[in-house]
Amino acid sequence: MRLSTVILPVYRWPEARQLWQRAEDLGFHTAYTYDHLSWRSFRDRTWFGAVPTLTAAATATSRIRLGTMVTSPNFRHPVTLAKELVTLDDVSEGRITAGIGAGGSGFDATALGQEAWTPRQRADRFGEFLPLLDELLSQDVTTRRGTYYSAEEARNIPGCVQRPRLPLYVAATGPRGLRLAAEHGQGWISYGDPKGAGSMPPALCPDVIAAQLGRLEQACAERDRDPAELAKVLLSGSTQEKPLASVDAFVDYAGRYAELGITEIVLHWPVPDSVFEADLSVFEKIATDGPAQLR
Template sequence: MRHGIVLLPEHGWKVAAERWRLAEQLGYDHAWTYDHLMWRWLADSNWYGGIPTLTAAATATRTLGLGMLVATPNFRHPVVLAKDLASIDDIAEGRLVCGLGAGAPGYDARILGGTPPRPRESADRFEAFVELLDSVLVRGSVDASSPWYTASGVSFHPRAGDGPRLPFAVAATGPRGMALTARFGQYWVTSGPPADFSGRPLREVMPELRRQIRDVEAACERAGRDPATLRRLFVADAAVGGITASVAAYEEAAGALEEAGFTDLVVHWPRPEPPYEGDEQIIFDFADKQLRGETCR
C-alpha cells in the first residue's frame, strides 16, 4: 500500500511550502492538491491555483510524488492544460500525476458562464477532454475538432513521443468513466459513492468499493488490458470518514483497503475546523510508525 495526502491550496506559500516539505519528510509517497477556481466549503476563504501550487511544490520537494486532484473540463481546455502539465512535470523531474474528472456541478461549472452540461453531455465532454489531452501530450501534432474542443494546427513540444506520458489518475464510478480509465489511466480514483459526503464508517461503504473494483477490472478486460497494471487509489474523508481519527483506525483502514485490492490510500491533512477537521498529530504518529519504515512499502 502506498500512501498520499491532500493539501488544500488555502495557505499562502510560506505556510504551504512547509506542509509540502513535511509531507515528503514524513514519508508520504505522494501529495495532492485540488484544482478548483472556487471550492464548495471554502468559497469565501483564501484559495490558490492548482497549477502554480504544484509548480512551487515541485521546487520545494525532491522525491515526493505530486498530484492534481482533479482537473476537469469545467474550466480547463486540454491543449492549455497539456502545456502546463508538461512544464510542471519537467520541473518535478517526472514526479507529476494528473487526476482527471468529468466535473461536478457547482462553482467551477457556473463561474465562467454558460449552462452546465446534462449528465450524458458531461460524459461526452469528458471523453473528448481525455482523448485530446492524451493526443497532445503523446503525439504533439494535433488537428482535431469535436462538439466540445478545437485544436487547430497544434505542434506541441515537449511531448511524450516514444517515452511514457505523465500518468493520468482517472476518477470514475460509472461505466463510461471506467472505460476511459482502462484506455488512458495509470491510476483509477474513487472516494466511494459519487457526490456522497456523509462520512460513514469504511465497513458500510466497503461493499460498494468492492463492486467498483470489480467493474473497473471488467472494463480493463474488455479493453484488452491486464487489470493488474492499473493502480487503484481511494480518497478518504468524503463518503468514508474517521480514517484519521486515530493511528489504529488509519492502520485498520489501510489494511482493509489493501485486502480489497486498493494500491493507494489518500487522506486529507487534518484541519482545525471542518471540512476535514481532525488532529494532525495522527498523521505524524502514523508516519513515525508506518511510513518511515518498510512496513507499508
C-alpha cells in the same frame, strides 16, 4: 500500499512551502492538491490555483510525487492543460501525476458564466477531453476535431519528461468513465459512493469500492487490459469512516481496502476549522508508522 496526501491550496506560500516540504519529509508517496476555482465550504476562504501551487511545490521539493486531485473540463481545455502539465513535468523533473475527472455541479461548473452541465453532458465532454489530452501529452503535434474540444496543430515540444507521457489517474465510477480509465489511465480514483458517500454507514463503504473495482476489472477485460496495470487510488474524507482517529484506526481502514485491491490511500492534510480538521500529531504519526504496519 502507498500512502499519499492532499494539501489544499488554502495557505499563502510561506506557510504552504513548509507543508509541501513536510509531506516529503514524512515519506508520503504523492502530495496532491485540488484543481478547483473554489470548493464547497471553502468558497469564501483563501483558495489558490492548482498549477501555480504545484509549480512552486516542485521547486521546493525533490523526491515526492506531485499531482492534481482532480482536474476536470469544468474550466479547463485539453490544449492549454496539456501545455501546463508538460511544463509542470519539466519543472518537477518527472514527478507529476495528473488526476482527471469529468467534474461536478459545484461552483466550478458555472464560474465561467455557463449553465451547469447535466451528468450526461459532463460524460459526453469527458469522453472527448481525456482522449485529446492523452494525444496532446504523447506527441509533438496534434490536430483533432471534436464536438466540444479540438486542437489545430497544437505543439507540445519537448513533451513530457516521463515517457511516453506523464501518468493519468482517472476518477470514475460510471460505465463510460471506467471505460476511459481502462483505455487511457495509469490509475483509477474513487472517493466512495458519488451519490451518498457522506450518509452511508461505514460498514457498507467497502462494499461500494468492491463493486466499483469489479466494474473496473470488467472494463479492462473489454479492452484486453490487465487491471493490475492500473493504480487503484482511494481518496478518503468523504465518508463517515474515521481513518485519522488513530494509527490503529488507519491500519484497520487501509487494511480493509488493501484486501479489496486498493493500492494507494490519500489522506487530507488537516485543515483547522474545516471539514478536514484532525489532530496533526496523529496524522503525522500515521504517515510515519502506518505504512509499516500494513506490510
